[in-house]
Amino acid sequence: MKENGIDTKASRFNMWKLHLSVATVTLIPAAVGINYVAKAFAEGLKLPLWLGSLGTYLASMLAGPTAGAISGFINNIIYGLTLSPVSTVYSITSIAIGIVVGVLFNRGWFSNVKRVFVSAILIALTSAIISTPLNVIFWGGQTGIPWGDALFATMIGNHINIWIASFTDEFVLDIMDKVVVAYLAFFIYRQLPQRMINYFKDNQ
Amino acid sequence: MDIRDDSLQKIARRHWYNFVDPVTKLLLALFLTMLSFDFTPLYFEISLVLFSLTLLLLSRLSKATVNAVSFCLFLIVTMVVIQGLFYSHNVHPLFSVMTITFYREGFLYAATMSARILIIIFAIGFFMGTTTVSENAKYLESIGMPYKLVYLLMSVCYILPQIQQNLSKIQFVERARGINPQKTVMQKVRSILPILIPLIIKTFDQSINRSITLQLRGFDRPERTLATPKYPYFKAKFSHYLLSIVILLLIGCKLWQIISRFL
Numbered sequence: 001m002k003e004n005g006i007d008t009k010a011s012r013f014n015m016w017k018l019h020l021s022v023a024t025v026t027l028i029p030a031a032v033g034i035n036y037v038a039k040a041f042a043e044g045l046k047l048p049l050w051l052g053s054l055g056t057y058l059a060s061m062l063a064g065p066t067a068g069a070i071s072g073f074i075n076n077i078i079y080g081l082t083l084s085p086v087s088t089v090y091s092i093t094s095i096a097i098g099i100v101v102g103v104l105f106n107r108g109w110f111s112n113v114k115r116v117f118v119s120a121i122l123i124a125l126t127s128a129i130i131s132t133p134l135n136v137i138f139w140g141g142q143t144g145i146p147w148g149d150a151l152f153a154t155m156i157g158n159h160i161n162i163w164i165a166s167f168t169d170e171f172v173l174d175i176m177d178k179v180v181v182a183y184l185a186f187f188i189y190r191q192l193p194q195r196m197i198n199y200f201k202d203n204q
Numbered sequence: 205m206d207i208r209d210d211s212l213q214k215i216a217r218r219h220w221y222n223f224v225d226p227v228t229k230l231l232l233a234l235f236l237t238m239l240s241f242d243f244t245p246l247y248f249e250i251s252l253v254l255f256s257l258t259l260l261l262l263s264r265l266s267k268a269t270v271n272a273v274s275f276c277l278f279l280i281v282t283m284v285v286i287q288g289l290f291y292s293h294n295v296h297p298l299f300s301v302m303t304i305t306f307y308r309e310g311f312l313y314a315a316t317m318s319a320r321i322l323i324i325i326f327a328i329g330f331f332m333g334t335t336t337v338s339e340n341a342k343y344l345e346s347i348g349m350p351y352k353l354v355y356l357l358m359s360v361c362y363i364l365p366q367i368q369q370n371l372s373k374i375q376f377v378e379r380a381r382g383i384n385p386q387k388t389v390m391q392k393v394r395s396i397l398p399i400l401i402p403l404i405i406k407t408f409d410q411s412i413n414r415s416i417t418l419q420l421r422g423f424d425r426p427e428r429t430l431a432t433p434k435y436p437y438f439k440a441k442f443s444h445y446l447l448s449i450v451i452l453l454l455i456g457c458k459l460w461q462i463i464s465r466f467l
Contacts, residue, residue: 027411047392085325199412
């Protein structure tokens, strides 16, 4: 069924396949590279977004949640070893994002513009729920983004619980980022040649 | 002691850190991090920061570590300000600037967390500065890590520069076509797609080619020759077991501290 965008049935894959095929093994580094470059690109354009999960989204959409989760995990490991060592612990969040995107895509929640928005909210919620304890443990609840932290400081100043303040700080930032990345991934996926989609699906 | 690297045909002098294997270095980083979480007095945290900094300075201070410190410095400053002003257990004033009062409890809390961040950066910096991609790849495969995972980790390091090269080529072409730098956020978001789509298609195309090449070369065949580590390491297995046991004990200790708060 083609619902005004992505043909959901034709794009489905074996969701929980743990064996890594050669195609998936070469897709994952490419996805990590896309994450890295997209993040650098967003920083270069001074966008108030990270875009650092675009490759993870695409890997999940092309080869399933396992590929997406591994892409997210390796992305944070590489980022942690080269730029910010504390980013390594956020690999848990990236794994969850990869899994959620893969599951939602397989169930047809990336088939049209409206559904993509709902998916983005679910992904942002997942990301915020997992990142909040990490923010509290490592950064006292902050996210490191100035205007998000200003919101956090205001809430803490008004004696609101640190967990709620940190979750709000994270969710407000995540919702914007994840919505933009979900739409970017949706539009980019539609532009990919069919032979490319089939190659990764068939060689999963 | 000198070692001859046959592939490069040059003599490389071995330093003390070359006798420590990559996994021990990573476990050491984890051990120092766990210590900083288990024992919170500030003087202990400061001594751990000094220890990890000494370790780093006695080996090699890489540019990546300096970048990581500068990257986190802004966050540390904002953390000290926010916690110093608004930490929920703030009672005793430390100092005042005009009408704004900084509190001792919040300041100490932020200082403890900043120390932890620095410990992680310095310890990982020690690992990064003293190991190479090929050394890590060979060692990980030799100790039994699946070769596919080793390929995944290592190929990223080689693919990244290739993608960045593709990106600058596409950006150059876009500029040559007369696409000007965008000003508003919406214009910037819209300008992303014409650059990202060709970049992503090219990147995936290259990974399909790589996958076909690997298949033709028998990457999936079960019979493989194991890579041999680059250097002989000092008591590698013993260090792994010892550090792993101590780390597990520290994790257990921390979990007990958390659980006992609710009992």
